[in-house]
Amino acid sequence: MTVLDITQHGGTAVLTMNRPKARNALDIELREAFARALPTLRDDPTIRAVVLTGAGEHFCAGGDIRTIGSGGSQGDIFEGRSRIVAMQRWFDELVDLEKPVIAAVDGVAFGAGLSLALAADFVLATPRATFCSVFARVGYVPDMAAMYLLPRAVGLARAKQLAFSAQVLGAAEAEALGLVHQVVEEGRVLDAAMALAQRFQHAPPGAIAIMKSVMNRAFESQRQDVYRQESLAQALCRESDYHKQAVRRFLAKEPAAYQWPEGR
Template structure:
C-alpha cells in the first residue's frame, strides 16, 4: 500500500491514509497523492461515492511536523503561504467533488485531519474517535480550510472556542456539536461508511452534484442568487434521462430508480 491507497468496493472509491507510524499524518508524499488521485475519482463515472478513512485505528493526525519544519532565520516568509495554497488546490477538489463523500473516523482526526473529515458530506465516528483543532498548541492557525468549514459545521462561537482552546472533542460531543452525523458501534465504522456509500449506487448523480455545488456556497450567497441557481438546476434536471425514466416509472407504478432504505426502528 502507498501512503494514500485507492481501492474499490463495487461503485465506491475508498481512499485510505496509510502512514500508521505517524497516525496517518499528512506529509508531502500524501499531499501529492491526494492531488493525483482526486481528479481520477472525479472523472470516473463508475464511482458513485467516496469513503475517506485511515489505517491502523486512526483517521489523520494532521500535518506532519517533521515535514513542516521549524522556521529558520533564512526561511522566506512566503514559503509557508505557498505551501498552504498548494494544499488548497487539491483540498478544494475534495470539498467540491460532485459525489457523496463519507468520512469513516476512527482514532484521531486532528488539525488538517479534522479539516479532511469536515470536507466530507457525512462523518461517521467510532466510539474511539477524537477531534481537535490542535493548531494553537504550536502557535499555528487552522489551515486546510479549517477556518471555513468548522464554523459551518458547529457555528461561529463554538468554532472559536474549539480553535482557541485546542481541546479534544470525543465522538459523542462531536455528534452533539454537528461535526459527526453518526456514532457507530466499535469496530464497524468502515463497514458502516461502505453501507452508506452503497445507497448511492443508483442515485441521480447529476442532480446530487448540483445540490452539493449550490449548498456548499449557500452561506456566502444571497437568497436571490440561490433562487436563480435553483431555477437553472431544475431546468437541467427536468431534461435528464434519469428524471424522464423516474417519471415514467412513477406513472406506470413501477419501483423507483432511487429510494433511500427505510431506517430500522
C-alpha cells in the same frame, strides 16, 4: 506500499491514508498523492461516492510536524506560503467533489485531520474517535479551510471555542454538535461508511452534483442568487434521462430506482 491506497468497490471509491506508524499524518508525499487522486475521482463516471479513512488505529493526526520543522528551517517565507496554496488546491477539489464523500473516523482526527473530516458530507465515527483543532498548541492558526468549514459545521461561537482552546472532543460530543453524523460501534465504522456510500449507487448523479455545488456556497449566496441557480438546475434535471426514467417508473407503478432506507 503507497501512502494513499485507492480501491473501488462497485460505485464506491475508498481512499485510505496509509501511514499508520505516523497516525496517517499528512506529509508532502501524502499531500501530493491526494492532488493526483482527486481529479481522477472527479472525472470517473463509474464512481458514485467516496469513502475516506485511515489505515491502522487512527484517521489522521494532522500535519506531520517532523516535515514542517521550526519556523527558521523552512527557507524563504514565500516557500511556506506556496506549500499552503498547493495544499488548498487539492483540498478544494475534495470539498467541491460533486459526489457524496463519507469520512470513516477512528482514533484521532486532529488539525488537518479534522479538516479532512469537515470536507466530507457525512462523518461516521467510532466511540474512541476524537476531534481537535489543535493548531493553537503550536502557535498556528487553523488551516486547510478549518476556519471556513468549522463555523459552518458547529456555529461561529462554538467554532471559536474549539479553535481558541484546542479542546479535544469525544465522538459523542462531536455528534451532539453536529460534527459527526453517526457514532458506530467499534470495528464497524468502515463497513457502515461503505453501506452508506452504497445507498448512492442509484441516486441521480447530476442532481446530487448540483445540490452539493449550490449548498456548499449557500452561506455566501443571496436568496435570489440561489433562486436563479435553482431554476437553471431544475430545468437541466427536468430534461435528464434519469428524470424521464423516474417518471416512467412512477406512471407504471414501479418502485423508484432510488429510495433511501428508513432510519438514518
